[in-house]
Amino acid sequence: MNNIEPPSSKSLVKATLISIVVAAAILVLVVLPSEYGVDLTGFGSATGLNELNAEPTVTIEISDIIGGNEVIREVEIPGFGEPTPLPNPAVFQDQAEPPETITMKVMIPAERETEVKMAMTEGKVAVYSWEVDQGDIYVDFHGHDISFGPDFFVRYKEQQEGSGNNGSLTAPFDGEHGWYWLNYNEFDVEVTLTITGYFDDIIDYGIF
Secondary structure, three states: OOOOOOOOHHHHHHHHHHHHHHHHHHHHHHHHHHHHOOOOOOHHHHHOHHHHOOOOOOOOOOOOOOOOHHHHHHOOOOOOOOOOOOOOHHHOOOOOOOOEEEEEEEEEOOOEEEEEEEEEOOOOEEEEEEEEOOOOEEEEEEEEOHHHOOOOOEEEEEEEEEOEEEEEEEOOOOEEEEEEEEEOOOOOEEEEEEEEEOOOEEEEEEEO
């Protein structure tokens, strides 16, 4: 009867180390890229493992509202007395009613925040001006379209420290367009906002 000798301690240690190395390689090369999107070596990108963890891409389409007239210099000029046609006629909008003007004051307590939005139809125009009575605050001027989902927004202007701003907006899509203000000061501030233009509503989300 043959006697089978048990593996030596040296062999066991060697086998254990090899198993650990193999497991670590599988973790770094396969598991992390495919499950967590962490590609430390570039192997996941090269083999496509990163795509297994990638979230589906959401594609949206935003119409070009006021662009397109750069080609005006390329069109043929008609005979005397005839106008050159606009490549994008949307740059002019005839309105039945005069633009509306609204001025509102928004009190923001110390270390609190608020949002004020204009509900606007695509292509409509608003001119705005706002200023704070003292100090600086954070502001994010942006737009939302709820049909694109809760995570969608576009940013028009961000100010880490601002005491006011003036400008205009041609709404790129139907939705809410306006301001998020954060008063990071230890004192209350008052924002005076004036808007003139063609908007459907002004939405004051209050203090939060």
